[in-house]
Amino acid sequence: MSRRIALTFLVLTTVLLVLAVVPLGVLMTARERVSFRDDQQAATRVIAAAAEEHLSDHRSAAAMDKELHAAAEAGDCAAVYDGSGRLVASTPCKAAQGEEADELVGRVLAGHEPEPPQNEGRLLAAEPAGDVRQPAGAVVLARSAAPLDARIAAIWGWSAGIGALGLAACVLLSVRLARWVSRPLSTLDAAAHRLGEGNLGERAAVDGGPPEVQRLATTFNTMAGRTEALVHGHRAVIADVSHQLRTPLAALRLRLDVLAAGARGETAAELAAAQVEIARLSRLVDGLLAVARAEQTTxxxxxxxxxxxxxxxxxxxxxxxxxxxxxxxxxxxxxxxxxxxxxxxxxxxxxxxxxxxxxxxxxxxxxxxxxxxxxxxxxxxxxxxxxxxxxxxxxxxxxxxxxxxxxxxxxxxxxxxxxxxxxxxxxxxxxxxxxxxxxxxxxxxxxxxxxxxxxxxxxxxx
The missing domain is CATH 3.30.565.10 (Histidine kinase-like ATPase, C-terminal domain)
Incomplete structure (x- = not known):
């Protein structure tokens, strides 16, 4: 019973944790990805705004270079392209360049929404410099996905830890509950087994366990007490009656023996028959005493x-x-x-x-x-x-x-x-x-x- 109760609680808790923790982990993972993408897009727009002043208004490239330098210090890779898709400026890191970056630049200059790919563990983002319909250029920013992966791993790690902690708590509580319920039942079962084997003085403990089990133990003890009284009374009656009958039977047999010694004819035959019946009755009384002794033997x-x-x-x-x-x-x-x-x-x-x-x-x-x-x-x-x-x-x-x-x-x-x-x-x-x-x-x-x-x-x- 303890095992079944514990397994039932464990399965129920596992199902509840899966239904609660997994969707929460998926939701938080999605939010982290969206937040990461939004931060990357915001950083790309800052560089695109500075690049527009240089490409459209032909101002100094100092502001653009400053933003590129800041991106490099933050660990990002960025590259600025003009309206014809030629590289204008970039950070020392070359991750924002290459075929994927050229494809993104082409889609941005054509006025389409780019689908940012992942290049060598970095996520690429592209923004137009200037008007979206007629951009003066494009900016590509590549950011390492390691922080995102670390946060996602932390989310799932914490989720798994919470789930494991919940399962451990469930196992502990279910085992304690199962023992609380099953221990008095096991004790009662053992007492019933010993009573069934003939230990009529056996009684079950009534302390501990649910109230229903305590009431059951009390009822069992009442039944056992009545059974013991009935059995002992039955044995005592058989033993007492048999013992009390032996003395008058012996006396009656002696009297018949005395009478038979001097009897003749039909009287002698009747007395002999009476002696046979007395002997049979004596064997019966002896048998009852033997049964009583056998039943009281341990x-x-x-x-x-x-x-x-x-x-x-x-x-x-x-x-x-x-x-x-x-x-x-x-x-x-x-x-x-x-x-x-x-x-x-x-x-x-x-x-x-x-x-x-x-x-x-x-x-x-x-x-x-x-x-x-x-x-x-x-x-x-x-x-x-x-x-x-x-x-x-x-x-x-x-x-x-x-x-x-x-x-x-x-x-x-x-x-x-x-x-x-x-x-x-x-x-x-x-x-x-x-x-x-x-x-x-x-x-x-x-x-x-x-x-x-x-x-x-x-x-x-x-």
């Missing part, structure tokens, strides 16, 4: 050895997979270090492997593969050959309770999405070739720049 990244974590979690889940008749393996691949919060990759893999084992039937297969993409991200794929998901289910898979047909709590993928995105990664769902579902994680690689604090991205529910 991790400081550490170097996480992806290969070691994958092999460790696969080994930890291997007994469960073996019990269900599912083959769980970790495919060979590179061993990069990802920049993640401590313990986050373990939680992510636990949720994904648990979901995959729940989805795969006896005899199925779950594979965890890894690779490095373009030297920038570590890619993990959790591949199963279960029933997969349709397009509609994929759209809401990362929502809390987004899939009503999920066998578990419906919170596992929401937790995964939150933990991945909070670390600057991405997660998506793809179909497994031949049937099944593939969860693709793209995690940032560990670099020297990965040690600083990270902002908190907002959970984008897809």
């Amino acid at each position: 991790p400081r990244p550490v170097a996480v050895p992806v290969a070691e974590v994958v092999e460790e979690r696969v080994a930890a889940w291997a007994p469960v997979a073996e019990e269900r008749g599912v083959r769980l393996t970790a495919a060979a691949g590179p061993a990069p270090a990802a920049a993640l919060g401590g313990g986050h990759l373990e939680q992510v893999l636990d949720n994904l492997i648990a979901n995959a084992l729940d989805a795969v039937d006896d005899g199925g297969r779950v594979t965890v593969a890894r690779r490095v993409v373009a030297g920038r991200t570590a890619e993990l794929r959790v591949v199963d050959d279960g029933p997969g998901m349709d397009a509609e289910a994929k759209e809401v898979a990362f929502h809390r309770f987004g899939n009503p047909e999920a066998r578990g709590s419906g919170l596992g993928l929401a937790i995964v999405h939150r933990l991945v995105t909070v670390n600057g990664g991405t997660v998506r769902l793809e179909d497994t070739p031949g049937g099944g579902l593939t969860v693709v994680l793209e995690l940032p690689l560990w670099t020297r720049d990965s040690t600083g604090p990270r902002s908190l991205p907002v959970l984008k529910e897809r």
Whole structure:
């Protein structure tokens, strides 16, 4: 924005200066030329008047010689011609003689208005001595054009200087104006970006800049405050309710266990079903607590050895997979270090492997593969050959309770999405070739720049 404002003012000022300075310079140049020509014509007439007394009245040539001497001292060249065009007298300088001078004399003696030429850097002027119709002679005066050229150069030099000064002032003022307008907008944009990344305590500065921008910053701060209150309230409610539910659920489960120990027949079956529902409700409460903790996480990244974590979690889940008749393996691949919060990759893999084992039937297969993409991200794929998901289910898979047909709590993928995105990664769902579902994680690689604090991205529910 600053550049556009400055360029706009610069172009506008340039156009105005060209429209104002150039015509003024042309006008002043023309006036200087006319003034120079008038002075030269006046000096020529003075010599012509003295020459007329000598040529027409046959008086002494002293006055004519005096004027010629004065012209010579002034740096001019002059020559006096009689009525037949013969040279009568002249200054030591010969610039008023020659072909151009003879042509001027001929036109003056014929009663025509001469067109003064320029000869070797000098302007020639001719005047009749006596009556214009029947002149007794003619006077040619050659004057150096250097003073005229110097004055014209000074005019254009001053014009260019004024124009440059105007452009410099325009650039200075436009840059200051652009910064005055754009700096608070840039600050507001940066604050909005940080707020969008999850830093809910971010606020914009309201001092400086136009009043409209200050009002915008105030409105932004009000919106940010309300958003922070809503999000924190939402998280607090989930965490508090989940925490408060755990105690009565544990007590209820213990009572059901006591009752089931002595029950027989149909009563025992009903109590067993109740115990299953209580276990499911407990997993749901635990999932809500996990979501609340994940949403409140602002991790400081550490170097996480992806290969070691994958092999460790696969080994930890291997007994469960073996019990269900599912083959769980970790495919060979590179061993990069990802920049993640401590313990986050373990939680992510636990949720994904648990979901995959729940989805795969006896005899199925779950594979965890890894690779490095373009030297920038570590890619993990959790591949199963279960029933997969349709397009509609994929759209809401990362929502809390987004899939009503999920066998578990419906919170596992929401937790995964939150933990991945909070670390600057991405997660998506793809179909497994031949049937099944593939969860693709793209995690940032560990670099020297990965040690600083990270902002908190907002959970984008897809």
